[in-house]
Amino acid sequence: MASSLGALAKCIERGMTIALPVDYAGVSMAMTREMIRRGASDLHLVCVPTGGLQVDQLIGAGLVGTVETSAVSLGEAGGAPRFNAAVRDGSIRLKDATCPAIHAGLMAAQKGIPFLPMRGLIGTDLLRHRKDWRVLDNPLADAGDPIVLIPAIKPDVAIFHAPMADRFGNVWIGRRRELAAMAYASTITLVTVERIVEENLLADELTAAGVLPALYIGAVGQAPRGAWPYGLWGEYPPDVAELNRYAQAARTAEGFFRYMAEVGVEAVS
Known part of the structure; x- marks a missing residue:
């Protein structure tokens, strides 16, 4: 049975280490907005292996203490404005890494080695x-x-968005194996999905190989278009105009809070 996004967000507590996926792998922007509403702060974000809009918005909302990453940007929309500002003014701690190093740390955690x-x-x-x-x-x-x-990198929580889960709690991630690595290394995994299907995804030869079993999933919430304004593979493309609108608005703190209010999130400055 699907949980509400509010219930998922209650799993996020102050000071936790949170693993988040790269922009093309299934970013749960629906959970990002819910986390901002909840307001758990001093988070340690682990980008797997880079970050973008999700990381920038959590920083802009004042919820982040540390970012461990290979890079943070908005891709074609340019630099990540709130991340860049936070690095300049020293309001976050930056743990610079490389893509292979992030994956190595997660792999060590999933293998139970130091x-x-x-x-x-x-x-x-x-x-x-x-x-x-x-x-x-x-x-x-x-x-x-x-x-x-x-x-070893041992996140408290991994968060991502996927096309579907079944009523047994299995989640289809297709070829996005970095999502599995995040789940294996983390204490719990919170997933938002486009839809929940009745059939057992592990029982179907066409889907089984791309399924993350319910054993690794803490909770699933249904959030149609939950990656927006990012796209989701096989479902919908990114909203380039909206990404550009954010990039322009968030150049200042005032513009950031104004933008967040426009999309229905009252971030506390």
């Missing part, structure tokens, strides 16, 4: 800014062989 080794970061300046990433010599090598250890 870290995963990587090589591609050797020689980059990221190592000067990420004291939690450790460089040591490969203990299996005969000579010096430096390698970077990426700590």
Whole structure:
């Protein structure tokens, strides 16, 4: 049985670590608006592996303490204005990363191990800014062989939007396997969907391979067009005009709050 978006948002508490997907993978903008209404603050956002409108709006609403990401932008609409302003004025903590490092941290968490080794970061300046990433010599090598250890990333909550779930709680994510990685690594997963179907998605050979089983799902809420103004694969395209409208409006804090009020969200300044 589907939960209300308000019930899902009540699972988000102050100071939690929240895993959020890249803009093309199924962003739950419906939950973003509900989270802003709820107002749980000092959130640590983990972008998998980059962020966009969702992250920018949560920052603009004053709910974010830390962003761990490879990048935050609005794509063709330009930079993410509230993120950029927050970085400039120091109102959020930025944990800079790379796409492979984010995925490595999540993979370590899902495997139940404290870290995963990587090589591609050797020689980059990221190592000067990420004291939690450790460089040591490969203990299996005969000579010096430096390698970077990426700590496990263990989100409290993963949030995303998908085309459908069934009445048993299974969620169809298709080829978007990063959504599965988020769910495996997180304590609970909250999903909004376009529709809920009666048939068991795991019982159908055509859908089973793309299903995230209910075992990994904490709650499902129905939210038609829940990714808007982003698009959702196989369902509807992004609303480019609306993304551009936001990008223009949110260049100032005043414009941001005015925009949010226009879309029915009273963000507290």
